[in-house]
Amino acid sequence: MAQxxxxxxxxxxxLTQIIFGFMVAxxxxxxxxxxxxxxxxxxxxxxxxxxxxxxxxxxxxxRLLRALASVGIFSEDADGRFHLTPLAExxxxxxxxxxxxxxxxxxADWHWRVWEGLPYSVEHAQPAFEHIYGQPVxxxxxxxxxxxxxxxxxxxxxxxxxxxxxxxxxxxxGIKKLVDVGGGHGYLLSAILERNPQMNGVLFDASPxxxxxxxxxxxxxxxxxTAGGDFFESVSEGGDAYIMKHIIHDWEDERALTILRxxxxxxxxxxxxLVVEMVIPEGNAPSPGKFLDLEMLxxxxxxxxxxxxxxxxxxxxxxxxxxxxxxQSPYSVIEGVRV
Numbered sequence: 001m002a003q004x005x006x007x008x009x010x011x012x013x014x015l016t017q018i019i020f021g022f023m024v025a026x027x028x029x030x031x032x033x034x035x036x037x038x039x040x041x042x043x044x045x046x047x048x049x050x051x052x053x054x055x056x057x058x059x060x061x062x063r064l065l066r067a068l069a070s071v072g073i074f075s076e077d078a079d080g081r082f083h084l085t086p087l088a089e090x091x092x093x094x095x096x097x098x099x100x101x102x103x104x105x106x107x108a109d110w111h112w113r114v115w116e117g118l119p120y121s122v123e124h125a126q127p128a129f130e131h132i133y134g135q136p137v138x139x140x141x142x143x144x145x146x147x148x149x150x151x152x153x154x155x156x157x158x159x160x161x162x163x164x165x166x167x168x169x170x171x172x173x174g175i176k177k178l179v180d181v182g183g184g185h186g187y188l189l190s191a192i193l194e195r196n197p198q199m200n201g202v203l204f205d206a207s208p209x210x211x212x213x214x215x216x217x218x219x220x221x222x223x224x225x226t227a228g229g230d231f232f233e234s235v236s237e238g239g240d241a242y243i244m245k246h247i248i249h250d251w252e253d254e255r256a257l258t259i260l261r262x263x264x265x266x267x268x269x270x271x272x273x274l275v276v277e278m279v280i281p282e283g284n285a286p287s288p289g290k291f292l293d294l295e296m297l298x299x300x301x302x303x304x305x306x307x308x309x310x311x312x313x314x315x316x317x318x319x320x321x322x323x324x325x326x327x328q329s330p331y332s333v334i335e336g337v338r339v
Contacts, residue, residue, distance in 0.1 A: 027068055028091070029107020032100045036065065036074070037084060037091035044081035090161065097161040105154030110147055114298050121298045128298040137299050156185060159245065163191040165329035166245075166276060172196045175272065179204055179239035181231050181263060182247040186210075186217040186224070188276075189243075193220045202227055202236045231259050237266040245276035245331070249292075252301050253313060260317035264338060273319050273336040280306045288330045310334050 009017075031037070034054040039045060047062035054061075069076045073087045084092075090099040105111060117128025129137050141148040172178070172192055179202040180189040186203045193201050200223045203210055207228030217224045227236045232255070235242070242263040248256045263273060278289030293304035305313070311321045319336035326332050 023067075024071055026107050026112075027064055028073060029103050030064060031068060031073070032091050032103035033107070034061070035093065035100075036061075036082075037088050037095075037100070038093050040074070040082060040084045040088070041092055041094070044077065044083045046079075046081050050082070097164070099157055099161055101150070101153035101157035102161075105150050108147075108150055118294065118298055125297075127300055129300075155246070156187065159184060160187045162245075162276075162327070162329040162331050163188045165327040166331060166333060167191050167195050169327035170274070170325050170333045170335075172199065172241075175199055175241040177202065177239045177241070179236050179242045179263075179266070181205075181235050181242055181244045181259070183243075183245075184209060184213070186213040186226075188245055189224065190217050190220055192243075193223055197223075199223070201225075202239060204229060204231070204236045206230065231262060233262070235259075235262050235266045238268065239266065239271065240268045241272040241274060242267055243274040243276065248275055248313075249277050249296060249304055250300060250302050252303075253316075256313060257317050260313070260319070264318045267338060269338065271338045273314070273338070275310070275334040275336070276331050277310075277334065278304055278330050279310065279324060279332045279334065280304050282306065292330075 034056055036050060036054065039050045039053050047065060048058045050056070050065075051058040051061045065074055065082050066076060068074050068088075069082065072085055073091075075083045075085050077083065089095055090097050091103060092098060093100050113132060114129050117132050120126070120131050121128045124131075127136070129140070133140050141151055166188065173196060175196070176198070177200045178189070178192065180186070181204050183189050183203045183205055189201045189203050193199055201220065203213055203217060203224060203226045205213075205228070210226040210228050213226060217226070229235065231247075244259070244263075248259065251259070260273070264271075267273075278287070278292055280289045280293065281287050289304045296302045296304060307321075307324055310324075314321045314334075314336045318339060320339050321334065321336045323335050324332050325335065
């Protein structure tokens with residue numbers, strides 16, 4: 001989202017700062033690519049020292065860091081040394097909530113190019129990605145391993161950063177067997193299981209994905225099993241709760257309903273459905289989901305949804321939406337029960 005600007009400025013000056021938002025995003029991505037935050041984790045350094053370590057031009061790197069310091073990402077002291085700030089900490093590779101991979105992905109040239117197609121998507125209501133690259137994104141990625149790796153690393157980064165907020169916000173007690181549908185490498189599921197020792201879990205995703213999850217879920221021992229498959233065909237059976245994070249927003253209603261109905265068939269009677277997504281608020285309220293919705297517009301045949309749209313989707317799949325639990329992240333936990 002664009003940064004907030006002082007309201008006392010003339011409208012044209014406020015608009016200028018908002019328009020400059022793309023520069024901020026690209027500057028963050030560039031700092032992430034060069035690993036600047038990693039260079040500062042042990043203490044402040046000047047631009048010359050950082051440039052020598054990361055292979056950048058000293059003066060050009062100084063200009064980059066000076067600009068970022070002006071928006072609170074890094075800070076410059078009177079001696080010309082740069083320090084980490086709370087906003088810069090997640091750009092460290094080793095931060096528990098590292099956003100470095102996500103920042104790199106968002107500024108990657110192939111991703112940036114898709115956003116250049118936003119006018120096409122607005123005009124035609126079709127993904128700019130397919131217009132530019134000639135095929136859907138989920139067909140393109142397997143054929144381009146470098147971009148696929150960047151995408152997967154970004155999604156893992158984004159997932160890890162939100163997992164703690166989700167576990168803190170939602171009460172998972174009472175669930176005996178939780179199936180994480182499309183759970184990737186299991187960061188969210190392992191975080192939930194660690195907080196809920198009475199629970200068993202199943203990590204369900206495509207077989208090549210869950211094959212790479214062992215290092216993440218091994219701390220859960222025998223309480224976590226993996227299952228490979230296609231959630232458009234079926235999902236693991238017997239869970240009394242099914243959770244999906246950042247899955248339903250990838251699909252238009254009919255495809256989303258296929259996934260939800262498969263969960264409905266697989267779960268126990270009175271089972272619980274937990275969909276973790278950004279819920280778009282009504283009216284003019286600011287929300288990162290409203291801009292992620294544009295990402296869906298240019299990349300996929302899908303969209304972010306309002307609470308009313310989720311309620312309707314749940315009802316069509318055989319669930320009653322019971323509550324929406326906000327978290328200290330852009331995500332909410334949308335809870336439904338099987339009817």
